[in-house]
Amino acid sequence: MTANVAGYLLQLLASRWLGVAGYSPFASLLAVQLLCAVPALALQNVVAREVVRGAGVAAARGLALRCAALVAVVALPLVPVVSAVLSVGLPASAAALCAAPVLVLLSGEQGILQGRSRFRELAIVLGGAGILRVTPAVVVLAAGGGTAAALCAAAIGIAVAALGARLLVDGTGRPLVSGTPDDSAEPPTSADPSTARAAVTAGRPRRFTSGADVLPVFRAAQVQAALMALSSADLIVSRIVLDENDAGRYALGAIAAKIAFWLPQAVGVVLYPRMAQPQHSARAVRSALAVLTGVGAVAVAGAAAAAPLAPLLAGRDYAPVQGLLWLFALNGALLAVLQGALLSAIATDRTAPAAITWLGLAIGVGIMLGCAHSVSSLITIATATSALTTLVITVLALRTARETVESDSGIPDFGPSGV
Known part of the structure; x- marks a missing residue:
């Protein structure tokens, strides 16, 4: 809720400060940024799923780094394409797309917390990321900055959130070594065959190649x-x-x-x-x-x-x-x-x-x-x-x-x- 309210506040303030004509490219670039967040959302879901099945944090972070590198390579040539299709400036297009690989790294940490059902810590990360993304952009818009400057400030805020999420995951106090199952999980009963099979799978370290x-x-x-x-x-x-x-x-x-x-x-x-x-x-x-x-x-x-x-x-x-x-x-x-x-x-x-x-x-x-x-x-x-x-x-x-x-x-x- 905190992240969503922050996001809506950014759009509402931008619609007033940029005007009807100026808000259209800003909203369109936010939509493009949402599309670029697809790899991040996919990574979070895959990491959460594999952590449920017994994957370790070190392996999950390695996967996040590789995915972030791939996203960066793909996003770079898209900058002039987005600029031409949406009739926006190159700096604004680049500012919107540069957030994509950073979002991947942030989502990797979120996937680890989600897979281990650490929803209290995940709530802190989600809410904090929303605030850190929106606040710099609002400050820039309030100071008279345009679309490019606001989106660039938002990307910096996301980078700070990703670093904070990693520190929070490492500081939860539980062992986070590769292949270590979550010690908070309830032990399965042997009377449930499907649960027993899941427990055997969770007990074996799952590794990403x-x-x-x-x-x-x-x-x-x-x-x-x-x-x-x-x-x-x-x-x-x-x-x-x-x-x-x-x-x-x-x-x-x-x-x-x-x-x-x-x-x-x-x-x-x-x-x-x-x-x-x-x-x-x-x-x-x-x-x-x-x-x-x-x-x-x-x-x-x-x-x-x-x-x-x-x-x-x-x-x-x-x-x-x-x-x-x-x-x-x-x-x-x-x-x-x-x-x-x-x-x-x-x-x-x-x-x-x-x-x-x-x-x-x-x-x-x-x-x-x-x-x-x-x-x-x-x-x-x-x-x-x-x-x-x-x-x-x-x-x-x-x-x-x-x-x-x-x-x-x-x-x-x-x-x-x-x-």
């Missing part, structure tokens, strides 16, 4: 990339199909979508380690999807109720999107449910749902480019795309989770929350 170890991250990255692309495509398309002022208004409306999308992120973070354990996977997936749906409904209702405040907070120039904020929030809520379903796929190292998400994205973007000529038409198409994609992936995730439990235990999973 220099070449093949990156492949699980690539597989997880394509799932995360599909989600992030779907969540950011409409904002990027708005720069293409709408005029400068409408694109700025759309960017402000998209804040409601981001709130609904990121608000329940902790649900997936907490339940993900259980999703990675076959004996708990189905129940964890059902619980996650149920809570995400409930939080999404509250977010949509809250956006509708708070809509009259939008022009007061952001300025009268944004009044035309006031009546559409509930639709933006619905789009974000649907994407949050989709994220929960895709996390279950990563937890079991299954990436087939990514293909469906990419297909939905391609169809949606094609319709946006051909038919969207206003803020209302663009968000309507984006929301319809999210709804259909989420429905298909959610049904697939529930079916896959149930099959995983049945294949692992040999009996159907008819728990208290079963259907």
Whole structure:
């Protein structure tokens, strides 16, 4: 919540200080930065999954370093491409992309904490990283700095957060040697065959090798990339199909979508380690999807109720999107449910749902480019795309989770929350 509120505050203040026209490129570069964070999110999920299965911290950090190097190599040639596509300056494009490898290192530390279920320390890292990323950018914007300077300051803040996260992980007081299982885990009972098998796996050190170890991250990255692309495509398309002022208004409306999308992120973070354990996977997936749906409904209702405040907070120039904020929030809520379903796929190292998400994205973007000529038409198409994609992936995730439990235990999973 702290990180999310800080992020929304940055966008709200930027929309006022940069103006409608100036805020559009800033928001678009933040969307690009979110896409560049895909490898970081994928790495965190892979590290958390492997730590649950017994991987050590030294091996996980080595993987993070290799992934960060690869991301840096890929991001460098993308600077002029992003600059040309979004019609922004090279310094601003470089400032947005330079944060990508640093985010990878930060996410590696977060994955270690998540995999060991150290949620108190993880909460400190997540909240602290949000504050350290936003505060320097806000100071720069308040001093009259532009998009490039603000994004550069944010990247420096992320680097400081990554260093702090590493120090926090090393200072938790528990042994963090390669292959050492978390001593906080409860000992399994021999009466549960699936738990016993997991315990045998956790007792053996899992090691990453220099070449093949990156492949699980690539597989997880394509799932995360599909989600992030779907969540950011409409904002990027708005720069293409709408005029400068409408694109700025759309960017402000998209804040409601981001709130609904990121608000329940902790649900997936907490339940993900259980999703990675076959004996708990189905129940964890059902619980996650149920809570995400409930939080999404509250977010949509809250956006509708708070809509009259939008022009007061952001300025009268944004009044035309006031009546559409509930639709933006619905789009974000649907994407949050989709994220929960895709996390279950990563937890079991299954990436087939990514293909469906990419297909939905391609169809949606094609319709946006051909038919969207206003803020209302663009968000309507984006929301319809999210709804259909989420429905298909959610049904697939529930079916896959149930099959995983049945294949692992040999009996159907008819728990208290079963259907």
